[in-house]
Amino acid sequence: MSETIAVIGGGPAGLEAARGVADLGGSVVLIEKEGFLGGTPIRENYAALTPNMEPAEVAMGRLIDGVHEAGVEVLLEHQVTACEGDAPEFRLTVTGPGGERTIECGGIIVATGFEHFDPGRETQIYGYYEHPDVLALQDLEAMLKEHNVVRPSTGLPPERICFVQCVGSRDRQIGNEYCSKVCCGVASKEAIEVRQQLPDCKVFIFYIDMRMYGYWENQIYWPAQEEHHVQYIKGIITEVLKKGDKLLVRGEDTTMGRPMEVAMDMVILSVGMEPSKGTRAMAGILGIEPNKYGFIDVANPPLDTVSTSRRGIWACGASLGPADLEDCASSGGAAAMKAMAFLRRKPVTVA
Ligand SMILES: Cc1cc2nc3c(=O)[nH]c(=O)nc-3n(C[C@H](O)[C@H](O)[C@H](O)COP(=O)(O)OP(=O)(O)OC[C@H]3O[C@@H](n4cnc5c(N)ncnc54)[C@H](O)[C@@H]3O)c2cc1C
Ligand code: SF4
Structure with a gap:
């Protein structure tokens, strides 16, 4: 029987899981396909993170240092291509x-995360690949990080920016009925950062309904309106067209019940979360059940949040579905605890 736990994926969830196993005295190998740790926040150049606006590199740096200090064996640029055997004797x-x-x-923790919905896929109405000034949340993150928010078409700072919520989420037509959970908070956070970096730029958020769960309501949503004067408009955007050097955003103001047409310099699509290719691949290679969206299915919800359909394999973070960083840290820790408990559990002898 092997005493080692393999963690697949070195994003926030996998880092927390790996450190957790090591802190509990286990031996752990962390397998990451990229040449660096930190996951999507580092790969996509996120700027500041909710709710404290701490730079992503600083927050992720702490997690990465924790993994190194705990003595985790890290394999970068590695991928799992096959799995044989059963718990507690897997061979990867x-x-x-x-x-x-x-x-x-002896056990495996899957932390292979998510990818952003491709806004050109089935929602061509927003012209993501046609108009350079139509961007997605992660594109704006990279500009904010560089303190260089400019219209790609002109290189000049925008005077009017709007966010379009729920792109690729809560959409029955494309089969993503779920809410991606973080995009209302992330759009509001980015809106605040735009106002801070470009105080003369007007910022609008078009939403179906705002879903700021937990403390984000007070930490992000109200400050965005009251301190930073971000304007929230309840409306459905149906089209983004080019008109002269502006973008014409068309839709319906659902509060007033009337059609709406507004000119913008930049449109930011609040794209949702989908399972990463790695998450889809792991379900097949490890023989664990995915749910209908391709995220890893949890076998015993709601109180066991990390056990998969296969004994000795757990999943955490956004490989399980839309998740913010707090969810990732919590489920990473829970997976570490379950994995170590599994390896150390003594067989019960009945007299
Ligand atoms: C634009 C945007 C901004 C966000 N900002 C915030 C924020 O401010 N605050 C917040 O709480 N949340 C934020 N989030 C959510 C946050 O990014 C996620 O909660 C978090 O990144 C999920 O972590 P994870 O470790 O589960 O997955 P990921 O970050 O996706 O990491 C998965 C890791 O697994 C690796 N991997 C994938 N496949 C394989 C494979 N086959 N083999 C080996 N490794 C593999 C990947 O390379 C990656 O390193 C934001 C999301 C978006 C879209
Ligand atoms: S978090 Fe907000 S933008 Fe994202 S899917 Fe849910 S309601 Fe839509």
């Missing part, structure tokens, strides 16, 4: 720059 084949190797492990 991992492939990396140096070729193939086998890892023997």
